[in-house]
Amino acid sequence: VQREMSTLPRVYVTRQIPPEGLRLLHKSGQVQLELWDSDDVPVPRKELLQRVKGVDGLLCVLTEKVDAELLDAAGPNLKVLSTMSVGYDHLNLEELKKRGIHVGYTPDVLTDAVAELTVALLLTTSRRLIEAAHEAKTGGWGTWRTLWLCGYELANSTVGILGLGRIGVAIAERLAPFKVRKFIYTDVAPRPELAKAINAEYVSMDELAKQSDFLAVCCALTPETNKICDRNLFSKMKKTSIFINTSRGGVVNQEDLYEALSTGQIAAAGLDVTVPEPLPTNHPLFTLKNCVILPHIASASYTTRNAMSALAANNLLLGLRGEPMIKGLKL
Ligand code: DGY
Numbered sequence: 001v002q003r004e005m006s007t008l009p010r011v012y013v014t015r016q017i018p019p020e021g022l023r024l025l026h027k028s029g030q031v032q033l034e035l036w037d038s039d040d041v042p043v044p045r046k047e048l049l050q051r052v053k054g055v056d057g058l059l060c061v062l063t064e065k066v067d068a069e070l071l072d073a074a075g076p077n078l079k080v081l082s083t084m085s086v087g088y089d090h091l092n093l094e095e096l097k098k099r100g101i102h103v104g105y106t107p108d109v110l111t112d113a114v115a116e117l118t119v120a121l122l123l124t125t126s127r128r129l130i131e132a133a134h135e136a137k138t139g140g141w142g143t144w145r146t147l148w149l150c151g152y153e154l155a156n157s158t159v160g161i162l163g164l165g166r167i168g169v170a171i172a173e174r175l176a177p178f179k180v181r182k183f184i185y186t187d188v189a190p191r192p193e194l195a196k197a198i199n200a201e202y203v204s205m206d207e208l209a210k211q212s213d214f215l216a217v218c219c220a221l222t223p224e225t226n227k228i229c230d231r232n233l234f235s236k237m238k239k240t241s242i243f244i245n246t247s248r249g250g251v252v253n254q255e256d257l258y259e260a261l262s263t264g265q266i267a268a269a270g271l272d273v274t275v276p277e278p279l280p281t282n283h284p285l286f287t288l289k290n291c292v293i294l295p296h297i298a299s300a301s302y303t304t305r306n307a308m309s310a311l312a313a314n315n316l317l318l319g320l321r322g323e324p325m326i327k328g329l330k331l
Contacts, residue, residue, distance in 0.1 A: 008031055011025065013034070013059040014058070015061045017039075018306045025316070031056075043064070053073060054075055057080040057320050059081075059084065089248060103329040104329070114167050118167075121292065131149065155179040158181060158183075159184070159212065162205075163186075184201045184207070186204060209233050210238075215241060225250075225251050228251050231253065234260035246273065250275055268290040271285075277295075
């Protein structure tokens with residue numbers, strides 16, 4: 001923790017963020033920087049509540065719950081909150097708004113990385129790559145067999161997107177060359193501008209479940225989308241369909257997903273996000289061969305994480321100067 005005596009605005013950074021962002025903050029000469037100097041362990045809540053006392057700015061990641069308790073602990077100096085994430089379900093926007101705090105986040109810069117990983121996870125799941133590699137390594141590889149480790153292909157398939165935004169579009173753009181027959185999506189309302197780019201048809205949630213051979217969840221976690229992927233949805237899906245989630249674990253009812261996967265109601269699932277994170281290694285979902293679970297790495301490329309770090313730093317610095325952020329949330 002670094003702290004100089006000065007009149008510059010005090011900023012607490014809750015994680016050792018990638019170098020680009022830290023460099024910008026240091027080089028700005030605009031702030032007194034205090035840092036939780038680890039990337040391996042998140043700042044303990046008690047420590048965080050202490051550290052934020054009197055700060056003018058806070059830069060956090062998605063492991064920090066920004067709620068009334070934290071904002072009260074920070075006190076009235078806090079003017080700017082910048083999260084190094086596109087998701088903001090860890091922030092209590094109402095409390096932030098009430099206090100007039102400006103909020104920055106990091107959309108766009110991670111869209112390519114997240115879309116790329118989503119495609120990788122989809123193919124890994126549909127073509128059973130983890131199972132296959134395991135079989136090859138552990139002696140399960142006998143003779144070449146006609147139906148062994150068969151999966152499902154994208155060619156001629158219908159791909160459904162639950163929550164069409166920048167990331168959903170980027171996923172569809174990448175999947176189209178695999179000869180997908182049709183893209184469909186659902187959302188709170190049609191998004192014609194976005195849908196046009198990928199020639200996607202707006203359908204009801206029911207139709208999305210029924211028609212999708214691959215269903216990719218790309219929506220934000222909100223009270224409305226909390227556990228929206230449940231027994232009701234899975235029961236309408238085809239037995240051959242693949243479910244992919246790279247948004248937030250909270251959109252899925254995991255007990256219902258376990259049941260759907262273990263009873264063959266759907267073919268397989270690929271998850272980059274779970275509840276909780278990390279998912280305990282003894283969780284039932286880990287026992288299923290038809291469930292691929294990754295540790296929330298969709299945006300994890302060096303380029304993207306540095307871009308997120310830089311954007312979060314720039315949002316913070318702009319906000320502290322009272323200027324519009326590059327990516328600010330409208331509260
Ligand atoms: C986000 O930004 O919200 C992702 O979950 C992590 O990149």
